[in-house]
Amino acid sequence: MILIPLAPATTASVLAQRLREAIDAGRWRPGELVRQEQIAAEYGVSRIPVREALAQLQSEGLLEIAHYRGARVSRPRAVEIDELFDLRLLVEGDLLARALGRHDQRSLRELTRLQDRLEDADDRLGWISGDIAFHEALYGPAERPRSLALFRQLRAPIDRFSVQALGPGTRKQGWADEHRQLIAAVAASDAAAAQAILEQHLQATRAVVLAACSGDGEN
Numbered sequence: 568m569i570l571i572p573l574a575p576a577t578t579a580s581v582l583a584q585r586l587r588e589a590i591d592a593g594r595w596r597p598g599e600l601v602r603q604e605q606i607a608a609e610y611g612v613s614r615i616p617v618r619e620a621l622a623q624l625q626s627e628g629l630l631e632i633a634h635y636r637g638a639r640v641s642r643p644r645a646v647e648i649d650e651l652f653d654l655r656l657l658v659e660g661d662l663l664a665r666a667l668g669r670h671d672q673r674s675l676r677e678l679t680r681l682q683d684r685l686e687d688a689d690d691r692l693g694w695i696s697g698d699i700a701f702h703e704a705l706y707g708p709a710e711r712p713r714s715l716a717l718f719r720q721l722r723a724p725i726d727r728f729s730v731q732a733l734g735p736g737t738r739k740q741g742w743a744d745e746h747r748q749l750i751a752a753v754a755a756s757d758a759a760a761a762q763a764i765l766e767q768h769l770q771a772t773r774a775v776v777l778a779a780c781s782g783d784g785e786n
Contacts, residue, residue: 579619582610586620590629590640591692597642597728601630628724643724645780652773655721656766662706662714663765669708670753678704678753682746686739695726701746705753725776738775745771 586606595601607617621638624630630638643651670678681704685697699722706715745768752761 579616579623582606582612582616583620583623585610586624587629590624591695593691595640597640599640601638601640603637627720641724643728643780645777648725648773648776648780651721651725652769652776655718656769658714658717658721659702659706659765659769660762662709662711662718663761664758665709665711666706667753667756667758667761669710674704674708675750675754678750682743682750685746686743698742699726705749728776728780738771741771742768 586601589595601621603614603617603621606612606620607614610617621630621632625632625638629641631641632638678701681697681701685694685701688694688697699719702718703715706718709715745764748764749761749768752764
């Protein structure tokens with residue numbers, strides 16, 4: 568991985584984005600130490616923006632910071648995964664209900680296009696970013712920016728874990744079928760069917776992530 572030094576005036580938010588991308592790319596595995604002095608040297612910045620960037624990633628649930636022990640990439644536990652999915656069911660169910668009557672032919676075509684691309688994804692990052700794009704397009708017509716931001720926040724810890732533990736081939740046909748069924752239910756304005764499919768989709772995803780977490784040695 569080639570690192571490009573940042574300008575001295577680089578803000579902590581820009582550095583946080585670089586580090587977020589590095590975590591996505593698998594530079595650090597869950598539980599691995601992220602060293603402040605190494606980051607400062609590699610990106611050509613002082614310790615102050617490094618500390619601020621790490622604190623920002625901690626607030627997003629991507630890092631765990633302990634005094635005198637440094638920062639480590641978060642490794643979700645089973646109880647945390649359960650809580651995240653319980654919250655996702657609430658937030659995404661509400662977003663879907665609000666978006667349902669606002670979809671039109673253009674937005675439905677966009678959902679189909681995104682799903683076509685998602686099914687062609689053959690790398691972990693492309694697969695996860697494609698899935699995020701599909702769900703954001705599904706919920707976007709609700710026009711609830713705070714709820715969408717919460718949706719992204721709830722996904723983040725699981726997505727980073729999934730980059731390491733899962734892949735495009737994981738339950739590929741099941742995910743594709745459920746996404747296509749969601750598109751059909753939205754096109755038919757069938758709220759009950761759409762909610763049932765979304766719940767099935769998220770519960771199946773929960774089971775896959777929990778199984779991967781257990782296999783990674785967590786409980």
